[in-house]
Structures are given as C-alpha cells and as structure tokens.
Amino acid sequence: MIQFKHVHKAYKVGGREITALEPCDLQIPEGQIFGLIGHSGAGKSTLLRLINRLEEPTSGSILVKDQDITALDAAALRRFRQGVGMIFQHFNLLSSKTVADNVAMPLKLANELSKSQIRARVHQLLERVGLTDHAQKYPAQLSGGQKQRVGIARALSTNPSILLCDEATSALDPQTTGQVLQLLNEINRELNLTIVLITHEMDVIRRICDQVAVMDAGRIVEQGSVSEVFLHPQHPTTRRFVYEDEHLDEQEQLKRFAQITGCIIKLTFQGESTYSPLLGEVARHSGVDYSILNGRIDYIRDTPYGQLTLSLIGGNTAAALDAFRAADVMVEILRP
Amino acid sequence: MSSFFNNVDWYDIWLATLDTLMMLGGSMLFTVLFGLPLGVILFLTAPKQMFEQKALYGILSFFVNVLRSLPFIILLIVMIPLTLLITGTSLGVAGAIPPLVAGATPFFARLVETALREVDKGIIEATQAMGASTWQIITQALLPEARPGIIAASTVTAITLVSYTAMAGVVGAGGLGDLAIRFGYQRFQTDVMVVTVVLLLILVQLLQSLGDRLVIHFSRK
Numbered sequence: 001m002i003q004f005k006h007v008h009k010a011y012k013v014g015g016r017e018i019t020a021l022e023p024c025d026l027q028i029p030e031g032q033i034f035g036l037i038g039h040s041g042a043g044k045s046t047l048l049r050l051i052n053r054l055e056e057p058t059s060g061s062i063l064v065k066d067q068d069i070t071a072l073d074a075a076a077l078r079r080f081r082q083g084v085g086m087i088f089q090h091f092n093l094l095s096s097k098t099v100a101d102n103v104a105m106p107l108k109l110a111n112e113l114s115k116s117q118i119r120a121r122v123h124q125l126l127e128r129v130g131l132t133d134h135a136q137k138y139p140a141q142l143s144g145g146q147k148q149r150v151g152i153a154r155a156l157s158t159n160p161s162i163l164l165c166d167e168a169t170s171a172l173d174p175q176t177t178g179q180v181l182q183l184l185n186e187i188n189r190e191l192n193l194t195i196v197l198i199t200h201e202m203d204v205i206r207r208i209c210d211q212v213a214v215m216d217a218g219r220i221v222e223q224g225s226v227s228e229v230f231l232h233p234q235h236p237t238t239r240r241f242v243y244e245d246e247h248l249d250e251q252e253q254l255k256r257f258a259q260i261t262g263c264i265i266k267l268t269f270q271g272e273s274t275y276s277p278l279l280g281e282v283a284r285h286s287g288v289d290y291s292i293l294n295g296r297i298d299y300i301r302d303t304p305y306g307q308l309t310l311s312l313i314g315g316n317t318a319a320a321l322d323a324f325r326a327a328d329v330m331v332e333i334l335r336p
Numbered sequence: 337m338s339s340f341f342n343n344v345d346w347y348d349i350w351l352a353t354l355d356t357l358m359m360l361g362g363s364m365l366f367t368v369l370f371g372l373p374l375g376v377i378l379f380l381t382a383p384k385q386m387f388e389q390k391a392l393y394g395i396l397s398f399f400v401n402v403l404r405s406l407p408f409i410i411l412l413i414v415m416i417p418l419t420l421l422i423t424g425t426s427l428g429v430a431g432a433i434p435p436l437v438a439g440a441t442p443f444f445a446r447l448v449e450t451a452l453r454e455v456d457k458g459i460i461e462a463t464q465a466m467g468a469s470t471w472q473i474i475t476q477a478l479l480p481e482a483r484p485g486i487i488a489a490s491t492v493t494a495i496t497l498v499s500y501t502a503m504a505g506v507v508g509a510g511g512l513g514d515l516a517i518r519f520g521y522q523r524f525q526t527d528v529m530v531v532t533v534v535l536l537l538i539l540v541q542l543l544q545s546l547g548d549r550l551v552i553h554f555s556r557k
Contacts, residue, residue: 052465054465077467078467078468078469079467084465088458088462094480095481095556096480096483105466105476108476109463109472140556
C-alpha cells in the first residue's frame, strides 16, 4: 500500500514559488492498478515521481508498506528504488546496450546475483514479454511496442512490488497500446503487482485500472473506482475526459434530440444486467415504445457495462422507469 | 626523381616521425586521463544538471576558457618553467608533452561535456529509478551512451594535437614539424618540406578515418 499524507510539492523558479502539487492525501491499495489522469501540467507526473523520490516532496510524508520513504538516506533510497520498477513514455532504453543487457541492467546495478543467475533471469523475463528472439538486438532495431516490452521486462527484473508507468502507451499506436495494456493487466494479476500509471487517455483507465484519480491544476479533483468515476463523472474535468473518450458532448447531444418526441432517459447497466434482455421485457409490461438514440456496450477492465440513451413514447413511463430501477439499472432522466 | 629528394635524410625523417607519434601518443593519453574526468565534472556541475554547483562550475569553466583562449604557441613558452619542474627538461618529446596536455585537455573536456549533454535525460532518470549510485550512473549509463560522441571528440583532439606537435618544434620539441621548420623553411629544402607535410597529412587522414570507423562501430542509433 502506498500512502500520501499531506504531500505538497512546490518549485522555486526565479524567486517565485510554483505549486506542482497541492497538499494531497492519497491511498493506493496493494495489488491494484491505479490510474492518474490529467492534462499535461496537472501534476500527475510529479505525483508519480514522488513515489520513488525522483521528485522530493516539499512537505508531507509518503508511506510505502508503512515505511516513510521521505526519511530514507541515499543508500536506503537506492535499495528501495530497486524494489520499484518504472517504465516511460519514450522507453528510455540505453541505446548502447543490447536488449538483454538493458534488461540485465537493474540486476547488475543491484549486484546481488551471479552472472549465470542474471542470464537465466533475463531469459525468463524476455520469454515472458515475448522477445527471446530479439535478445541480441539493439533498441534502435525494435518497434515502439517491442521497446516498451523491453522496458517492462527491465522494470520487472528485480521483482519489484510496485510498477510506475509514466504515459507508457502515449507514444504507441492503438493496436500496440492494446498489447502493452494487456501485458500490464496480466503481470498485475500474475505477480500481484501494484501498478500506478499516469495517462491523459480515459480509454487506458477504462481498460485496465481498478481505481482512478483525476487531477487538475495540482489537485486531485475526483477519485474512486473506475466504474463509479467513468459512469458517473462529477467534476467538469472528469466529464471532459469521459466525453472525449466517448466522442460525445452532452449539451450538443440534447440539442440534436430537440426534434425527438418522448421522454429521453439514459440507462447505465453494469455487470450481468448488461446482457439481460431487459428493454423488451420492460416495454412489454409497461406498454412504452422505445427508440435507441445513442449507446455503448463495452468493458471497464473485465466488467461489462452498457450506457443507452432512449426516448420512451406512450404507455406508462413511470412504471417503465421503476422496472429499470428494480433491475439495478441506473436511470437518469435527460429530458422529461 | 631521386635528385628531387636529394636533401631528404630518410633516417632523420623516420626518427622525426617516431618523435611525432610519441608526442601524440603520450599527450593524448594524459589528455584523456585528465580531460575525461574534467568533462564529466563540468557536465555534472553545470546549471540544471544532476549536481548543479554554480561556484565550482564557474571556476572550472573560467580556467578552461583561459587555457583555451591562449594561443598554443604562447602557452608553449609560458609553460617552460612548469615543464622543467615536471619533466626536468623543456626539450624533446618529454618537454613537449606537458604543454601539449595543458593545451588539449580543456579543449577535450569541453567536447566531452558537450557529448554528455547529448545523452537523453530520460536515460539518466531511468538509471536513477533503478537505484543506481552516482558512480554507476556515470560509468554504466552516461559514458556508454556518450561513447560515440566521446570517440569523435578524441579524434578531433588527436588531430588538433598533431598540429600542436608541429608547433612544438619551434621550442625544440623535435618531430616532423621541427624538421619542416628547420630544414624545409629555414634552409629552403623544399623536398624535406614536402615529405613532412605529406606524412602529417597521412597521419591526420589515418586518425580521422580510424575515429570515424570507431564512431560508426559504436553507434547503435
């Protein structure tokens, strides 16, 4: 578990103090994938780097497994960092070293294993990320997705309990992004690894995170389980991220529905109810007709969800709404 | 043909070539020995770098600039007392090496500093995140990543040293430059001049192509 207790970070630039992170309290549970989302300059990168003290907090304390890491001296900090992996947007692999030597680097720096043990470990890691054939290549000979997989293998080499991901998929194309997210998802499960990732894409959060914190101007403005935050965004910044992901703007949508008659509602299904034949059932019993104006059925990590915008015409609208609610479907009335 | 090379004493040429090579090798060795750490310190203590030390950087930078702005021919003469102190003579190969090193080290150190600045900051950050000590960051990440740049800097420095060794002939250092000045210039022996110039040209060409090859060999980008 990672705990931030009133952590504050400010920089001094030419005599002026600039706040990168407002005093912040945060708990990141063990074994989860925790997402931090925000626009550039929101302070998410600072927050991530505080966890392995690449950034020093101005005040406050950071506890990792009940150990205050802000109190570590240089040698203890180095040992602590060996237990925290990190991957980067631009991979940051050493161009002068082969793939195998890059993966071996943290082990060589730690100087705890023999050469043959390191070789065996590197082989095992490259096998895990599917790059055994590329062991003797140099990073420049690899594609972006392959480079990031080398980065992941390198970050995992010392068996860390925490993995920090700094915009790990932002430089990758959508297909490669999918593969890298899949890999992160798998290692989180296999190794019970706590993953903290920062991103500016809601899609990344939706696909692999358990918890999310939304950051804006050095402050965490919203936080909770991904399904809660994604399906019911409260803060304007969160709403912007969610709508960007869904390519919709609620205001504009309502304007477009001006011509449509009937009561316009938005239904949110989660889990098993997503696939149940509820619409037909409710329509039959309450006598309403419905047309689907907009909708999306997808997954939040592994949980299916659906969001449908309907217009209900005729019949007993109140009974229909009750029936939806009774089936554990969240109902929002957009226009009565 | 043979009448053209009448004045050329090939044995003297051979000895002078050896002197030049010894001056070059000796001064290059010490230049790298002193210049590489100096370059690393300049890089690390520079503003906005890992160990920003304004005062130290300022002082080092000042001395480097002073030595670099001094014309080498002046440095040769000014250095004589110090050279005597170090080597016991201001003549010959031994007498030439201290001023050569003093002239080339600041030049090389600046080039090393520049080469290190070319290293992606993300790589330093990644190495820090692995739990590397400062020494490990320098030896395991910075220097290997900057290797092509440092080799290129060494090539440029070696070639500069070749021209410096020729100048060192003026104060009695020996070598091809000395031969060119004493015989080629002062005794109007054009043939000696031609031979020494051609040899110096060949030496520079060899150094450059060797350096280029090494840069290509160690570049993985």
